[in-house]
Amino acid sequence: MRLSDSIESFIKTLMNDESAEVELKRNELAEYFGCAPSQINYVLATRFSPDHGYVTESRRGGGGYIRIVRVVQSGAQRLMYLVNERIGDSLTEEECGRLISQMKEQGIISAAEASVMASAVSARAMSVPIPDPLKNALRARMMKSMLMTIAARNGA
Numbered sequence: 001m002r003l004s005d006s007i008e009s010f011i012k013t014l015m016n017d018e019s020a021e022v023e024l025k026r027n028e029l030a031e032y033f034g035c036a037p038s039q040i041n042y043v044l045a046t047r048f049s050p051d052h053g054y055v056t057e058s059r060r061g062g063g064g065y066i067r068i069v070r071v072v073q074s075g076a077q078r079l080m081y082l083v084n085e086r087i088g089d090s091l092t093e094e095e096c097g098r099l100i101s102q103m104k105e106q107g108i109i110s111a112a113e114a115s116v117m118a119s120a121v122s123a124r125a126m127s128v129p130i131p132d133p134l135k136n137a138l139r140a141r142m143m144k145s146m147l148m149t150i151a152a153r154n155g156a
Contacts, residue, residue, distance in 0.1 A: 003033065003035060003039065004039070004042065004043050004046070004047070006033065007029070007033055007035075007039070007040065007043045008043055008047045008048075010033075011024070011043075011048070011068065015068065015070060020069060020070045021067060021068060021069040021070065022067070022068050023065050023066070023067045023068075024065065024066045024067075024068070025065055025066070026040050026041070026058070026065075026066050029066075040066075044056050044066065044068070048068050052102055053070060053102070053106060054068055054069065054070055055068075055069045056068050056069075057069075082099065082103075082143075082147055086099070087099075087140055087143055087144055087147075088140060089137055089140055090133065090136040090137050090139075090140050091121075091136055091139045091140040091143055092136055092139070093121060093122060093123055093126075093139065096117075096118070096121040096139055096143055097118060099143065100114050100117050100118050101114070108150075109150060113150070117143070117146055120142055120146070121139045121142055121143065126138065126139070
């Protein structure tokens with residue numbers, strides 16, 4: 001397991017179902033994992049962002065802390081946020097994969113739905129002789145369409 005994955009898992013373990021927030025000290029966390037504080041910053045920026053359903057705030061200095069708050073949204077609210085705010089006119093295969101993984105992890109979509117969605121936006125499915133920017137535009141439209149179908153099924 002990579003260090004970033006370990007740090008993410010540790011923080012999510014601290015943030016159990018009953019508590020939607022956790023407060024940590026960056027230096028203590030870095031010392032615990034034997035890494036630089038910048039590694040903690042990287043994990044916070046990439047794994048605990050609003051796109052992942054979290055808000056982070058920090059206070060620097062001797063008594064500084066990091067507070068991570070899980071934003072509680074229903075599946076339908078999350079889907080509509082993704083369709084209306086997060087997904088623009090273009091998505092790479094990697095960006096689609098991250099979104100699909102996040103939705104599966106948050107219980108918004110099933111593992112079977114995630115697999116079908118990933119397959120639909122894969123390089124294999126897009127192996128037609130068109131420029132990459134056009135493929136990415138198609139991926140964005142396909143993701144929006146799939147999410148709207150799921151939202152409609154869930155009563156959004």
